[in-house]
Amino acid sequence: MVSKIAGAALLLAIMSNYALADCFDRAGSYYSIDPDYLRAISWQESRFNNAAINGKSAGGTTDYCMMQINSRTLADLRREYPSLNKDKLYSSPCLCIHVGAMLLRRNFNKYGLSWLAVGMYNAGMSNKQTSVQNRYNYAMLINDHYKKN
Template sequence: MRRAMTYGFGMVLLIAPCALAYADCFEAAGTYHGVNPVILRAIAWQESRFRPDAVNRNANQSVDMGMMQINSIHLPELSRYGVEAKTLYDGCASIYIGAWHLRRKMNKYGNTWTAVGAYHSETPALRDRYAASVVAIIRGWSIPAAGGNTRPASD
């Protein structure tokens, strides 16, 4: 039995319960938002080790939620698309929302490691450390991240 699920941003997926692997979600979200699915996977590993129920409470009282650890500061904007906090604990929805967040950073910084690092923080030292962590994850997997290499188009 399939059911339609809408994840905001005009995304509708037909999902057979327990049949849609997260791998499909990374590919579909990457295609939909024009971001590299390998980089999305590495971000998910860095953020939660692929755990859709992950929660991290931050010192500033914000909360990172779900597989892609979307911060609660984004909830007001996400609510305009019908996305609630509980949506972030749906693994596939979290991947789409993480891809949306990465795409926003790419729109600002281009297809660069700066954009990947800004997924986590726009503070230069934190941003650069995060990007280096994502690169290390991808290299550890021995998977080319983009166009046959582990670097976005520039940086």
């Protein structure tokens, strides 16, 4: 009986990983972003942990789910998507991935296909020297994760 339960748990874990991989692929395809970049961001932000929460963000904001969607950004998105909330991000890893991909695509559309746009995913748009350096550092981390994929 124990071996059947362990086998079922292993099968469920494998199927969950495949489903998650499919979410990255679908979001990447929809937003014309290499899914491995999305994976690299998710790895850096949360190690693929959709229950991740970071309450230490600048300005007293909080980051949610595996793509670490910022609470201020989420509030802005609710103007377009009124039913979007942190509970939905937590309950649907695919939704979290798609929201992260949408935000990255918006950065690319506004700032071009550049490391600057990737860095802005994490460090924002401020021109303070620390933000500029944080954008660069973040982009290089994502590049390193991407190359390892």
